[in-house]
Amino acid sequence: MTIVQYLHVLRRQWLVVLLLAALGTGAAYAYTDRQVRTYSATTEMFVGITGENQDSVMQMSQGSTFIQQRIKSYADVVTSPSVLEKVSAAYGVPISAGQISVTAPADTVLLDITVTDTDPKRAAVIANGIADKFPDYVSQLEKLPQQESSPVRLSVVESATESSTPVAPRVPLNLALGLLVGLGLGIGAAVLRDALNTSVSSISDIEKLTGAVPLGVVPFDASTSKQPLVDSDEHGARAEAFRTLRTNLQFADVDSPPRVIVVTSPLPDEGKSTSACNLALTLALGGARVVLVDGDLRKPSVGRYLGISSGAGLTTVLAGRHDLRDVVTVYGRDTLAVLPSGPTPPNPSELLGSQQMADLLATLAEHYDVVVVDAPPLLPVTDAAVLAAAADGAVLVLRHGKTRKEDANRALQALAAVNAKLLGSVLNFAPKKKNRSGYDGYGYGYGYGNVSQAKPLPQIVRSAAVTLPEPESTPAPTP
Numbered sequence: 001m002t003i004v005q006y007l008h009v010l011r012r013q014w015l016v017v018l019l020l021a022a023l024g025t026g027a028a029y030a031y032t033d034r035q036v037r038t039y040s041a042t043t044e045m046f047v048g049i050t051g052e053n054q055d056s057v058m059q060m061s062q063g064s065t066f067i068q069q070r071i072k073s074y075a076d077v078v079t080s081p082s083v084l085e086k087v088s089a090a091y092g093v094p095i096s097a098g099q100i101s102v103t104a105p106a107d108t109v110l111l112d113i114t115v116t117d118t119d120p121k122r123a124a125v126i127a128n129g130i131a132d133k134f135p136d137y138v139s140q141l142e143k144l145p146q147q148e149s150s151p152v153r154l155s156v157v158e159s160a161t162e163s164s165t166p167v168a169p170r171v172p173l174n175l176a177l178g179l180l181v182g183l184g185l186g187i188g189a190a191v192l193r194d195a196l197n198t199s200v201s202s203i204s205d206i207e208k209l210t211g212a213v214p215l216g217v218v219p220f221d222a223s224t225s226k227q228p229l230v231d232s233d234e235h236g237a238r239a240e241a242f243r244t245l246r247t248n249l250q251f252a253d254v255d256s257p258p259r260v261i262v263v264t265s266p267l268p269d270e271g272k273s274t275s276a277c278n279l280a281l282t283l284a285l286g287g288a289r290v291v292l293v294d295g296d297l298r299k300p301s302v303g304r305y306l307g308i309s310s311g312a313g314l315t316t317v318l319a320g321r322h323d324l325r326d327v328v329t330v331y332g333r334d335t336l337a338v339l340p341s342g343p344t345p346p347n348p349s350e351l352l353g354s355q356q357m358a359d360l361l362a363t364l365a366e367h368y369d370v371v372v373v374d375a376p377p378l379l380p381v382t383d384a385a386v387l388a389a390a391a392d393g394a395v396l397v398l399r400h401g402k403t404r405k406e407d408a409n410r411a412l413q414a415l416a417a418v419n420a421k422l423l424g425s426v427l428n429f430a431p432k433k434k435n436r437s438g439y440d441g442y443g444y445g446y447g448y449g450n451v452s453q454a455k456p457l458p459q460i461v462r463s464a465a466v467t468l469p470e471p472e473s474t475p476a477p478t479p
Contacts, residue, residue: 043113262391269399358390
């Protein structure tokens, strides 16, 4: 992956990164808060030689080199039990060697003695106590047999003072480390989550699958389940998305504009029926003569969305029980013509793949500018593939975050297997700032879940002239 791809992943998975960064910082804070506060006190001592022994010492070790050679040993002796026991007995404080650290700055004759303790006052007392007792102990160690006093002299340069600021735990450092660890885990989790994500979640995913960007991107709207049609808000984001889809369809095939369009999806519950209704309605509002055919004979939804009866329709026409003129219903003052599904047949695939169905589509294409067919999903049954083969092309509806890439690819293969033309795709339920919610259930088979009944189409003052005899308009029931 390139840096740009990583940035795209982080942008899509920013919530995961932010959550783990917050958890890392919170864990660091909780750990820090449980640690015991410790304080330090430091005393500094100067190591030199006495004046009366300066000449002999200079002869023996060339002056100050003697002290620099010995000072490392003095640093080790500070924490010896002999010294600590004397300090503990004299000042009445418990001492352990682990509390004391001694450093000797390079090229100096200084000793820095640092004592840490949970009590800042006790730390200062121990440090000053060592500074008081340690010189006598060194004098005993360095005293030569022929001399009355030691040639080594230790004096306090700076006494230890009580500190009010703990040296541990180091809160800013711990929080910074927790944040960095959380960010690292967040970035790793984001990349892994994106790699394991098999659903269509971006325009680039669709472009990789189909070889082209989607014809339209329909944003998610929380009110879709109550009002799936865009006629209620012609200035909303969803209405604008379908107008964009309408425009892009005009350029899907400039040499041979599609007249019969099948709208389908890989699986149920991806919004193909609402997309078919809204596409047909948007085309009709644009001035085209449009007929919407409910070709989903297993779970007809168009009638329920538009609030019309499906007692007679496509199946009764194909069975020869009704004439096409008798079942086509006009809505919105002749704005949109609708051919309902009719009763559910026992052999949907055979009916949709029959010559009668092909002839019916051809007849409709002669009398209308555009024929939009709501077809079943491609993968559960073969109905949509059969319809797409008889049409000018298919529009594949993919649901953001739900349609798997594997299913979308299988749907494309199903269309290719019958030499059906893919006009383009639609990314449905694209996320917005509002919370996402599920689309109405679509339990496929012969029975499906309930579909919300939409409001009837408004009385739009525009006439869609058709050459078929105009049937009586069926009044839409009040939702």
